[in-house]
Amino acid sequence: MAVRFVRKLEKYGRLSKTECQVIVDVSQNTRKIAARKSILHEDENSQKSCVILSGLACRYKIFEDGARQIVGFLVPGDFCEGYAHQPEYHLGTLSQCLIAYLDNDALAGIMDEYPRISRNLWRTSKAEAAVLREWLVNIGRRPADKRVAYLICELCTRLDGSDVDVAGGCALPVSQIELADATALSTVHINRVLSRLRDNKLVTLQRRSITIKDLGRLKAYAQFQDAYLQLPKSA
Amino acid sequence: MAVRFVRKLEKYGRLSKTECQVIVDVSQNTRKIAARKSILHEDENSQKSCVILSGLACRYKIFEDGARQIVGFLVPGDFCEGYAHQPEYHLGTLSQCLIAYLDNDALAGIMDEYPRISRNLWRTSKAEAAVLREWLVNIGRRPADKRVAYLICELCTRLDGSDVDVAGGCALPVSQIELADATALSTVHINRVLSRLRDNKLVTLQRRSITIKDLGRLKAYAQFQDAYLQLPKSA
DNA sequence: GGCTCACATTCACTCAGGTTAATGTGATGA
DNA sequence: TCATCACATTAACCTGAGTGAATGTGAGCC
Numbered sequence: 001m002a003v004r005f006v007r008k009l010e011k012y013g014r015l016s017k018t019e020c021q022v023i024v025d026v027s028q029n030t031r032k033i034a035a036r037k038s039i040l041h042e043d044e045n046s047q048k049s050c051v052i053l054s055g056l057a058c059r060y061k062i063f064e065d066g067a068r069q070i071v072g073f074l075v076p077g078d079f080c081e082g083y084a085h086q087p088e089y090h091l092g093t094l095s096q097c098l099i100a101y102l103d104n105d106a107l108a109g110i111m112d113e114y115p116r117i118s119r120n121l122w123r124t125s126k127a128e129a130a131v132l133r134e135w136l137v138n139i140g141r142r143p144a145d146k147r148v149a150y151l152i153c154e155l156c157t158r159l160d161g162s163d164v165d166v167a168g169g170c171a172l173p174v175s176q177i178e179l180a181d182a183t184a185l186s187t188v189h190i191n192r193v194l195s196r197l198r199d200n201k202l203v204t205l206q207r208r209s210i211t212i213k214d215l216g217r218l219k220a221y222a223q224f225q226d227a228y229l230q231l232p233k234s235a
Numbered sequence: 236m237a238v239r240f241v242r243k244l245e246k247y248g249r250l251s252k253t254e255c256q257v258i259v260d261v262s263q264n265t266r267k268i269a270a271r272k273s274i275l276h277e278d279e280n281s282q283k284s285c286v287i288l289s290g291l292a293c294r295y296k297i298f299e300d301g302a303r304q305i306v307g308f309l310v311p312g313d314f315c316e317g318y319a320h321q322p323e324y325h326l327g328t329l330s331q332c333l334i335a336y337l338d339n340d341a342l343a344g345i346m347d348e349y350p351r352i353s354r355n356l357w358r359t360s361k362a363e364a365a366v367l368r369e370w371l372v373n374i375g376r377r378p379a380d381k382r383v384a385y386l387i388c389e390l391c392t393r394l395d396g397s398d399v400d401v402a403g404g405c406a407l408p409v410s411q412i413e414l415a416d417a418t419a420l421s422t423v424h425i426n427r428v429l430s431r432l433r434d435n436k437l438v439t440l441q442r443r444s445i446t447i448k449d450l451g452r453l454k455a456y457a458q459f460q461d462a463y464l465q466l467p468k469s470a
Numbered sequence: 471g472g473c474t475c476a477c478a479t480t481c482a483c484t485c486a487g488g489t490t491a492a493t494g495t496g497a498t499g500a
Numbered sequence: 501t502c503a504t505c506a507c508a509t510t511a512a513c514c515t516g517a518g519t520g521a522a523t524g525t526g527a528g529c530c
Contacts, residue, residue, distance in 0.1 A: 059368075061368070061372050063376065067376055069371065069372045069375045069376050071368045071371050071372065072368075081361070083365075085462050085463075085465065086365070086462055086463055088460075089368075108354070111350060111353075111354055111357075112350045112351075112354070113350075115346060115347045115348075115350055115353060116347070118346075118350060118353050118354060118357060119343070119346055119347070119353060121357060122346075122353060122356060122357040122360060125357060125360040125361055125364060126316070126360055128364055129360060129363055129364045129367055130318075130321070132364055132367035132368060132371065133294075133296070133306045133307075133324075133367060135371055136304065136306050136367065136370055136371055136374065137296050137304045137306065139371065139374055139375050139419070140304045140374050140419030141298065141302055141304050141419060143516075143517095144516075144517070175476085175477065175478090176477070176478065176479095177476095177477075177478095184374070184375030184376060185517075185518090186517070186518050186519075187477090187478085188478095188479085188480085188517090188518075188519080188520095189516085189517055189518070191478060191479060191480085192479090192480090192517090194478095195479080206478095207526090225323075227320050227321055228320075228321055230320065378486075378487095379486075379487070410506085410507065410508090411507070411508065411509095412506095412507075420487075420488090421487070421488055421489075422507090422508085423487090423488075423489075423490095423508095423509085423510090424486090424487055424488070426508060426509060426510085427487090427509090427510090429508095430509080441508095442496090471530105472529105472530095473528105473529085473530080474527100474528090474529085474530100475526105475527090475528090475529105476525105476526095476527090477524100477525085477526090478523100478524075478525075478526100479522105479523080479524065479525090480521105480522085480523080480524090481520105481521090481522085481523100482519100482520095482521095483518105483519085483520090484517105484518080484519075484520105485515100485516105485517090485518080485519100486515105486516095486517090486518090487514105487515095487516090487517100488513105488514080488515075488516090489512100489513085489514075489515095490511105490512090490513090490514100491510105491511090491512095492509105492510085492511085493508100493509080493510080493511100494507100494508075494509070494510095495506105495507085495508075495509095496505105496506095496507090496508100497504100497505090497506090497507105498503100498504085498505085498506105499502105499503090499504085499505105500501105500502095500503085500504100
């Protein structure tokens with residue numbers, strides 16, 4: 001399964017056989033985590049990083065009053081660090097996940113020795129920032145309906161890029177509560193929005209599974225451009 | 236002036252004399268840019284990256300309808316890439332700036348040769364992502380007054396960390412229009428918010444200069460925690 | 471079957487912040 | 501001295517989305 005991580009990193013630039021093997025070797029400490037559990041938090045793992053090998057996870061911030069803002073979803077192949085210095089941030093599973101835990105020190109050693117691995121890790125981090133910028137724009141400037149549609153487009157596109165078969169319809173383990181936390185809307189409003197999107201035959205999201213009749217139409221509606229998820233030719 | 240960049244990178248981990256020199260050498264192509272100009276866009280520079288050596292700049296996305304979302308400010312020492320594949324994103328100056336243009340290929344060569352430089356660049360990128368996450372939370376979850384206050388706290392803290400003297404009051408070349416574009420509020424509402432903040436003796440922002448009577452009180456009001464701007468001990 | 475739990479749905483009401491538009495203000499410059 | 505420009509300010513009105521609360525729906529379990 002660690003090959004998921006290798007495949008992701010290879011998208012950001014060619015790696016040698018040795019380099020691929022090094023990545024596989026460092027990703028051997030895996031663990032299966034149930035749905036809706038916290039990972040990388042308040043335990044010995046805070047000094048580690050992790051890679052999602054299967055399933056869907058998300059990163060979020062919790063406020064003292066219990067409010068929550070999801071700041072990103074993680075699909076198979078995604079790398080994520082523990083942020084020991086920001087205890088208000090959490091990483092949690094949405095579905096059952098297979099996680100590889102990487103030791104930060106081991107990783108640092110590898111990055112010193114294999115510059116192409118560190119370059120690719122750098123690129124994953126820049127790609128993550130590009131996604132965050134789009135989230136900012138999405139939450140900041142788009143009305144509720146397009147906001148939700150956009151998020152769905154992004155999730156499907158990213159899942160598709162991680163070899164999860166999406167085409168037309170698939171399981172999407174995201175509740176309305178979680179959609180609300182990700183889009184900065186209320187659950188009630190998410191419900192209104194989803195039923196409108198359903199009425200307009202754009203998406204149907206029910207019982208943790210999603211059906212998209214016409215992805216092109218949905219993307220057009222949401223003004224979704226996937227260039228930011230594509231990889232820059234250089235850089 | 237290239238020392239600004241070196242100093243910033245050194246914050247993310249010790250560098251040798253040679254490494255520092257390499258960074259200075261690659262940052263020699265500098266240019267002075269007037270306030271409110273676009274940089275790194277639609278010209279030969281799109282294949283380059285740049286570093287802000289002095290002044291204040293911002294990155295933003297423009298919509299077809301002219302709406303704009305600022306997705307980040309750049310203070311002296313900040314590194315930024317051109318995104319040739321995302322032409323809707325721009326980089327612009329707010330004040331007069333001194334910019335160093337770096338060649339992407341030269342940079343790639345350096346990263347291959349000096350793993351510690353690439354590690355530090357990676358860390359700057361992770362730091363940028365941390366800032367973006369906070370923006371997301373700020374725009375997503377905080378009411379207008381705290382949102383603006385928070386942004387001001389962030390800007391001041393980052394300027395302070397770039398050796399710009401802020402203490403108590405300083406020039407802040409940000410108009411109400413730009414504040415609105417950064418916080419996803421209307422200019423009219425920004426004006427209401429600013430006068431309320433002024434009435435509550437939290438901040439005074441007038442004529443491109445800012446006065447903070449009691450930074451501690453402002454931070455408390457905005458629930459601003461600067462941990463995310465501090466550097467993690469490891470990683 | 472009936473109980474519980476976790477979500478989803480719908481309704482009535484409220485409000486933060488948007489919109490439009492008029493007016494003010496100060497810097498620049500012919 | 502007056503014109504212009506770029507912002508800032510204020511007011512009146514509107515609306516998208518939030519809130520609270522009641523009700524529905526299915527899955528899992530005893």
